[in-house]
Amino acid sequence: MADNRVVQGRMVTPESLAEIIEGESVMDAEAIEDADRDCPDCGGDVIKVGYMPSVTEFVTGFKCQDCDWAETDRE
Template identity: 75%
Template structure:
């Protein structure tokens, strides 16, 4: 499975996807995965990525491929 995916018409890396969710830089990111759920705003496909926003934290972020919606779980 490729590491890069298309989000809102742009090819993004796992780290860039995490930065879109976090709205800030991140230290490290795992591979992008299909979250197997629909976006609550537009019904589009949602991707997930695990990442480290800081040295002491690991979160899972979710981002719609089609709209601005995104969220995270600690």
Template identity: 75%
Template sequence: MSGNRVVQDRMVTADSLAARIEGEPVMEADTIEDADRACPDCGGDVLTVGYMPSVTAFVTGWKCQDCDWSETDRD
């Protein structure tokens, strides 16, 4: 899909979406993709992005396009 998406009425890139999920800037992020799931809080569309918060970690994150809900695949 496209490199930029609208999340909570703001245009985001993969890097800025990953930073919203992580709560701080990330080193690198992959392309934003549609997740095949609905938000458990509001039922809105969910996006997914893989990113590197540090040199030694790769995280997959999910973020609702309509509300504050997000989660990662960290244990």
């Protein structure tokens, strides 16, 4: 699948990107997309992935492709 992207020099799948953002394993992840925004820390390109950390929760996670910055849309 062409969903994979390079993040901080390594190839990630939607699931592995979601796990980097979440800090633990996730149940399911959608395709990685461009977030159309720049990283607030380094100005690099930000990508986003929608994922389910649990059965009842859906989160959109954002991750810089160049540095450690990441965040989610959780309240």
